[in-house]
Amino acid sequence: MVNIGIVGIGFMGMIHAYALWGKGAARKVRGARLAAICTRDPKKLAGDWSGIQGNFGPRGDAQENLTGVKTYEKWEDLLHDPTIDMVDVTLPNHLHKEVTIAALKAGKHVLVEKPIAVQLKDGEAMVRAAQQAGKHLLVAQVLPFFAEFAYALEAVKSGKYGKLLGGHFKRIISKPTWAPDLMDVQKSGGMGIDLHIHDTHFIQLLCGVPKAVFSRGILTTGNYVQYVSTNYIFDDHDLTVSCTCGGMSQKGRPFTHGYEIYLENAMLSYGDGQPLTLYTADGKVTQPKLKALGPVDAFVDEIQYAVDVISKGKDPATLSGEGALAALRLCWKEAESVRTGKTVRVG
Numbered sequence: 001m002v003n004i005g006i007v008g009i010g011f012m013g014m015i016h017a018y019a020l021w022g023k024g025a026a027r028k029v030r031g032a033r034l035a036a037i038c039t040r041d042p043k044k045l046a047g048d049w050s051g052i053q054g055n056f057g058p059r060g061d062a063q064e065n066l067t068g069v070k071t072y073e074k075w076e077d078l079l080h081d082p083t084i085d086m087v088d089v090t091l092p093n094h095l096h097k098e099v100t101i102a103a104l105k106a107g108k109h110v111l112v113e114k115p116i117a118v119q120l121k122d123g124e125a126m127v128r129a130a131q132q133a134g135k136h137l138l139v140a141q142v143l144p145f146f147a148e149f150a151y152a153l154e155a156v157k158s159g160k161y162g163k164l165l166g167g168h169f170k171r172i173i174s175k176p177t178w179a180p181d182l183m184d185v186q187k188s189g190g191m192g193i194d195l196h197i198h199d200t201h202f203i204q205l206l207c208g209v210p211k212a213v214f215s216r217g218i219l220t221t222g223n224y225v226q227y228v229s230t231n232y233i234f235d236d237h238d239l240t241v242s243c244t245c246g247g248m249s250q251k252g253r254p255f256t257h258g259y260e261i262y263l264e265n266a267m268l269s270y271g272d273g274q275p276l277t278l279y280t281a282d283g284k285v286t287q288p289k290l291k292a293l294g295p296v297d298a299f300v301d302e303i304q305y306a307v308d309v310i311s312k313g314k315d316p317a318t319l320s321g322e323g324a325l326a327a328l329r330l331c332w333k334e335a336e337s338v339r340t341g342k343t344v345r346v347g
Contacts, residue, residue, distance in 0.1 A: 002307050003035035004111075005084040007075045007099055009044045011054035012113055013037070013090035016140075017064075018296050019303050024058045025296035032086075032307045036070035038078045045071045055176070055255060057295035075099055079106040086111060086310060088303075093194060094187040097122040104133040111138045111306045115197040116324040118189040120332060123325040130321055138306045138316060139324035141201045145301040147290040148276045149202060152261055152268055156206055161280070162264025164207065166240035169199050170271060171257040174249040185224040192217075192225020193331045196245040198257075200334075201327035203232060205318065206261075207241055209326055210234050212345045215337035217246065225335050233343065 004020065006013050017037070022028025039045060044052075049060030072078040079087065079102055087103040089096055089112040096112050103110050110130070116139045117123040130137035143149050156164050173195065176183070188194045203210075210232040217228035227246030234241070249256065258271015265281040278286050291297075308314040317323060330346065337344040 002032040002085045004086050005036035005078045006088045007038045008091035009039040014052045019299040025294050025300050029303045038072040038075045093118050100126050101129040104129045104135050109136045109310050113140045123328050127321045137321035138319040142302045143198045143202050145298040148270045161266035165262045167261040169243040169259045171245040172249050174251045174254045190224040191246045199243045200330040212343050213333050214343040215334040217338040230334050
């Protein structure tokens with residue numbers, strides 16, 4: 001049994017707790033339990049999570065059942081709890097580095113929310129700390145566990161429909177009034193990191209790391225990206241992949257994402273209100289049957305993956321700190337390309 005302690009009970013901390021409990025999901029994480037939580041809010045420590053809500057999924061309850069769950073006001077105290085095997089860091093982005101490195105030094109495995117960090121140097125320090133501690137650093141990049149994206153990843157990796165030829169990805173939101181902290185780009189990284197990290201991470205899983213990027217977009221304070229349109233350049237000159245991401249929509253459409261993926265013998269299309277649709281070379285148009293999932297189930301699968309890495313020796317590649325760091329590097333290279341107007345090597 002992997003005992004997990006969650007540091008930070010905001011919306012994502014709550015969702016991770018629900019994944020462990022199975023609340024709002026078709027199932028719950030196996031082989032793990034929520035052993036402890038840490039928050040400075042006394043109401044949340046007492047089980048009143050009614051003030052927690054996000055841009056999807058359930059709201060918090062006024063009477064969450066914390067029976068058997070240890071509660072801590074200070075994360076340092078949770079890290080010193082010898083019964084905790086994995087620390088789940090769901091704090092704001094700019095706080096990831098300090099708690100993650102301290103947890104690794106305390107001998108804990110770590111699952112930290114995406115992005116791994118805002119600044120590259122912080123992400124690099126976190127990866128080094130994990131290597132030095134001999135512990136797993138896993139980053140909660142949940143997108144590969146959503147059914148439509150999991151299907152696409154399997155379709156490409158299996159080679160069932162032939163070689164991957166290209167694709168376009170999209171992730172656009174309106175001003176995030178539901179998360180005002182996102183607008184503090186120094187702390188969150190803004191749209192070009194906090195939001196776009198989903199795309200850069202998934203594109204790497206699907207296609208590998210590109211050798212260069214060429215981007216156009218809009219920069220905000222401190223050369224952080226507000227909106228970006230990128231072409232990813234691979235050693236395979238025939239592989240054509242692009243992405244648009246940012247905060248350009250209006251409040252009537254607060255969030256949209258999706259893709260078109262082109263294979264030798266098929267095309268996959270998803271988004272803008274269209275369910276996942278498969279177009280094959282024989283002219284057939286079908287909608288693949290996906291697992292019926294609630295809003296928490298992708299997080300169940302994500303945390304299950306992390307638990308299996310720790311307890312069963314599963315390959316950590318999908319959630320590895322190194323992969324998350326490479327995704328962050330891509331975000332910063334795209335920002336550099338927007339700023340300079342040049343193609344930028346990833347290198």
